[in-house]
Amino acid sequence: MDGVVAEFRALSEATVARLPEYLRALHMLAQAGHDTVSSEALANASGVTSAKLRKDLSQLGSYGTRGVGYDVALLVEQIEHVLGLTKRRNVALIGIGNLGHALAGYAGFASRGFRISALLDADPARVGERLGELTVRHVDDLPEVVGTERIAIGVIATPAGAAQEVANRLVAAGVRSILNFAPCVLTVPEGVEVRNVDLAIELQILSFHEHRRERAEPASRAGLPPASDGPGAPRVVRS
């Protein structure tokens, strides 16, 4: 499908985690009509340093042009290839509560080659509910659904108490990629990839920094308007 097949040398985990951000920035640049972009410009748009960006892209074996920059369209193609986004990945969402509803309806979810192909829940009262084009099925149907829908990724949005059991069932059905929103640690066999998103943890990390600042500046709180001096250097931290 694409001429230049990037060697599958080992990409560092840190690099992989940043590729999606580069991709997002590149899509925006493409839409804005840019054909090429310098490492400096792309780095700014992605919230990283240019050196880091160049190191990352060099790992892809990707070739920019010295004196010019990177070809936007080519780079998009390469990153999508490395991330395996050329193939559609089917997603099953388990736990159709508050958060599950939001995830099911989240447009950005579907945008990058992913498709929520199944909704499941353990509560018989929710089974049969229609959400968009999908009907909620019982979690007992998971093995069948994984097969017929060719599910590659399971998203767990159940309460913490149910998450491990759901993970076990996903793994038993052959799913090897899990995105876990339940606030708990999942134990899975070797070879299964789990990523956790925990909202409460993010808040607690922010709380630490708030607390830290309170210590630094003892009691100078009244109505100070801006945090500090103007819009200085960008400060971006990734979860």
Added chain:
Amino acid sequence: MDGVVAEFRALSEATVARLPEYLRALHMLAQAGHDTVSSEALANASGVTSAKLRKDLSQLGSYGTRGVGYDVALLVEQIEHVLGLTKRRNVALIGIGNLGHALAGYAGFASRGFRISALLDADPARVGERLGELTVRHVDDLPEVVGTERIAIGVIATPAGAAQEVANRLVAAGVRSILNFAPCVLTVPEGVEVRNVDLAIELQILSFHEHRRERAEPASRAGLPPASDGPGAPRVVRS
């Protein structure tokens, strides 16, 4: 309030990110009736190695007892203190769409000393809507709301196009901690902490690993039941 005030030496960012997980595990252990816990046991419950756990806790200046382990209640107290969870932090949620509704109703959000104290949206049609005990206000009221509700943390759940403007307003109103769910890079002044949660990025990272495995095992897909050999070593990856 607490006798042993931990010195505020520099905690590494990696350690800070894990403290909330230890806290969660400790709360579960406490509820299960444990008074003390070994680094080995707590590490298992938190999905890390015991050496890492001990290094982390030693940074707190926290004292376990050799030959015995850590006092659960004491450790909870220390971690909560370091994370600044002894004080209630008020949260403003901006963007009451699909995801915003889910976040507003998410119980786990409120569980650890956080309280969603304000809901805001730019759409006049949504202003005035009641959600639980709160009424959605217009985002123009942000400066006032931040003052009266003593908002410490802003959660952005708007579309990407609106996020930077909302961030600017939050910062101008004095908020210095932002949790961003919009799929974009925010630029903020020095001293403002931003954490990003992007669902699409998480899926893309999982996609990479799927793709990687496809390469490793060319075409052996039919109906293989378990991923590999039984429930081996736990494999947990944090976002």
Added chain:
DNA sequence: GCTTGTGAAACGTTTCACAGCC
């Protein structure tokens, strides 16, 4: 005997600085 706390080694990531190339 068992478990913590911690130097030292190993590893991974980021930054620097500049050679190489357009």
Added chain:
DNA sequence: GGCTGTGAAACGTTTCACAAGC
């Protein structure tokens, strides 16, 4: 002249291994 690609240095994190202490 300008920008990429990359060794080398700096930095941060994890793992190892064991001395110290209950």
